[in-house]
Amino acid sequence: MRDDQNGRNQALTTLRRRLSDGLATLGLIKTEPAGRVGLGRTTVSQAFQTDGPVPSAQTVAVLARALKLPVEELLALQRDAAGSGGGEWPGPGRLIGQWEPHDLEVHPAGHGKVVDASEAPGTRALPRYVRREHDRVLAEAVRDVTTGRSRIMALVGTSSTGKTRACWEAVQPLAERGWRLWHPFYPTRAEAALEDLHLVQPRTVVWLNEAQHYLGNPVAGERIAAAVHHLLVTPERGPVLVLATLWPEYAHQYRTLPAPGGEDPYSRVRELLSGRTVTIPECFDAEALAVAAALADGGDRLLADALTRARADGRITQDLAGAPELLNRYEHATPAGRQSGAGGGDGRVGLHLPRPSSPTQPPATSATPTTTGSPTTGRNGPTPNSPNPSTASRHPCVGPTPAPRNGRPRPAANPSSQCRRRGTMSGSLITSNNTAAAPAGIRAAGLLLARRLRPPQ
Numbered sequence: 001m002r003d004d005q006n007g008r009n010q011a012l013t014t015l016r017r018r019l020s021d022g023l024a025t026l027g028l029i030k031t032e033p034a035g036r037v038g039l040g041r042t043t044v045s046q047a048f049q050t051d052g053p054v055p056s057a058q059t060v061a062v063l064a065r066a067l068k069l070p071v072e073e074l075l076a077l078q079r080d081a082a083g084s085g086g087g088e089w090p091g092p093g094r095l096i097g098q099w100e101p102h103d104l105e106v107h108p109a110g111h112g113k114v115v116d117a118s119e120a121p122g123t124r125a126l127p128r129y130v131r132r133e134h135d136r137v138l139a140e141a142v143r144d145v146t147t148g149r150s151r152i153m154a155l156v157g158t159s160s161t162g163k164t165r166a167c168w169e170a171v172q173p174l175a176e177r178g179w180r181l182w183h184p185f186y187p188t189r190a191e192a193a194l195e196d197l198h199l200v201q202p203r204t205v206v207w208l209n210e211a212q213h214y215l216g217n218p219v220a221g222e223r224i225a226a227a228v229h230h231l232l233v234t235p236e237r238g239p240v241l242v243l244a245t246l247w248p249e250y251a252h253q254y255r256t257l258p259a260p261g262g263e264d265p266y267s268r269v270r271e272l273l274s275g276r277t278v279t280i281p282e283c284f285d286a287e288a289l290a291v292a293a294a295l296a297d298g299g300d301r302l303l304a305d306a307l308t309r310a311r312a313d314g315r316i317t318q319d320l321a322g323a324p325e326l327l328n329r330y331e332h333a334t335p336a337g338r339q340s341g342a343g344g345g346d347g348r349v350g351l352h353l354p355r356p357s358s359p360t361q362p363p364a365t366s367a368t369p370t371t372t373g374s375p376t377t378g379r380n381g382p383t384p385n386s387p388n389p390s391t392a393s394r395h396p397c398v399g400p401t402p403a404p405r406n407g408r409p410r411p412a413a414n415p416s417s418q419c420r421r422r423g424t425m426s427g428s429l430i431t432s433n434n435t436a437a438a439p440a441g442i443r444a445a446g447l448l449l450a451r452r453l454r455p456p457q
Contacts, residue, residue, distance in 0.1 A: 011080035015060070016048055018074060022067030023048075054081045057091070061199055071198050076236065091201030093182025096175035101126065104183055105209045106164045107321035109302050127302035127320060128295040129169050130288050137278045138170035141241065146177065150238035152228065154211060154273055156251045157280035160321035163245040164209050166280065171205050174241070183207040190217040190224060197227040204240050206231070211244035215254065215269045225268035251277060283314030292316055 023029070046052035047059055055063075060078045064071040102108055109127055134155065141151040155163040171181065182204055184192035193214050200206060206228070208214050215221045231237055246254075254273060258264045284292060289311060296304035302320065310319040 009081075011077045012054055015055075015074060015077040015081055016050070018069060018077070019048060019060075019063055019067065022064075022069045026067060028067075054078065057082075057199060072234075075199075090180065091182070091199055091204060092184070092196045093180040093200075093204055096171055096179055096181045096205065099181055099183075101165070101168045104164065104168060104181075104207060106168050107160060109320040125302065126165075127306075128300045129165070130284070130291045130295070130303075130316075131169075132281070132284075132288050134278045134280045135166055135170065138166060138243075142170055142173055145174070145239040145241045148239050150232045150240045150242075152232055152242035152244070152272070152276050154244040154246055154251070154277045155280050156246050156248055156277050158247060158282055160318045161280050161282055162317040163280055165317075167207070167209070167243045167245065170243070171241070174203075174205060177203070179203045179205060179241075181205040181207055183209070184214070189213040190220040193224050194220045194227065197224070197231060200231055200237070200240060202238055202240065206240060206242040208242065208244040211246050212250040215244075215266075215272070216250060218265070222265070222268045225272045229268065229272055246277075248279075282318075284316050285314065289314060289316075 043055075043059055044063070047055040047063060055078065057075055057078050060074050061071055063069075064074045106126070109125070138153060138155075141153045144151050155166060157163050171179070180201070180203065182196075182200060184196065184206075186192055189210075190213060193208070197206075214224050217224065228242055231240060232242065251273070254266045254269045257270075289307075292303050293307060293311075296307055303316070306316050306319040310316050
């Protein structure tokens with residue numbers, strides 16, 4: 001015990017000596033850093049005071065940056081001085097169990113009313129979770145960090161495919177082990193991450209939802225990627241788990257090698273993500289649909305409601321995320337807004353009310369890039385037995401509906417094959433070059449959607 005105490009005293013002495021040397025190098029007195037970094041004069045004075053308490057990790061980090069000293073080395077000294085029971089600052093974030101999933105940007109589901117068996121007033125319920133292949137990959141990463149190895153995983157998928165919910169479900173075993181979760185958000189995502197990544201303590205989940213706001217930042221993105229890499233490869237800072245979500249277009253942008261001699265704005269990001277991404281499918285396959293149906297039969301009214309609309313194409317997560325918002329927008333839009341499409345979707349969700357086209361504004365398109373040479377049009381125009389591309393009904397997951405052959409309709413394909421048969425995608429379920437017909441189509445589609453999505457009384 002005495003040796004342990006002597007070690008702490010030695011670490012504290014070394015820490016204060018390093019801070020004092022930094023002051024002398026810059027020609028400052030002890031109270032000057034307070035005005036530069038926003039710390040109180042008493043806090044700064046006690047950090048240098050021989051018989052004062054051990055300064056917090058946050059104070060040491062701020063002073064180290066102000067005095068141009070190596071932050072990690074001084075934080076290691078601070079940890080040694082504080083000891084395991086010395087009231088050490090636990091680092092950014094809070095216990096996983098103290099987070100509410102919607103605060104971490106998990107999409108709300110349902111109509112804002114209680115739909116589970118708890119019937120607790122004001123509860124914003126989540127549907128029961130259906131595990132798929134990407135969940136097994138996440139589970140392996142979680143098992144790795146419980147053995148002491150730091151990991152990063154990035155889920156890649158289009159909007160409302162369940163990326164953030166999958167991350168939330170994956171970290172629940174860590175919540176039982178007392179892990180913390182940090183979601184860098186204020187004042188901006190990039191600023192928060194760059195400022196405090198070096199303060200992350202072991203047994204922390206770093207939550208980089210919508211990671212393009214961090215890694216794609218034109219000023220800080222490469223520095224954030226370097227800081228995350230340093231966090232992952234420094235053994236004394238682990239174990240940590242970094243979870244990120246990305247849309248496919250951003251993942252492709254970061255992975256693409258530059259032309260010879262060209263600029264490479266994402267070199268560190270590309271290195272960080274290499275071999276550490278997993279793609280989440282847009283649709284439930286037959287196995288997942290069967291599990292969802294069983295949960296619905298067992299009393300999950302959110303899944304049961306979604307299955308009434310989305311069983312055929314497998315877009316369950318998009319329905320759960322998008323239907324409540326669409327219904328809310330339609331019911332609260334002005335009559336003019338309903339006619340103009342103001343109550344429709346925003347291109348981020350898998351359900352859309354149609355928007356009118358005009359001579360000066362083409363029909364709205366999805367945020368996901370269109371494919372070249374779709375199954376309907378090919379590379380050189382329409383193929384035989386295909387509908388006119390300008391009037392064909394399109395679906396973001398299923399693609400254009402093929403024309404029947406020999407007068408007989410085609411049998412319905414299973415959702416997984418529909419997902420593979422993606423054609424040119426449109427942000428609206430109905431597109432038309434006839435501007436006069438658009439308002440009527442919007443009203444009809446909006447009223448139909450409102451009737452279908454209205455919760456049971």
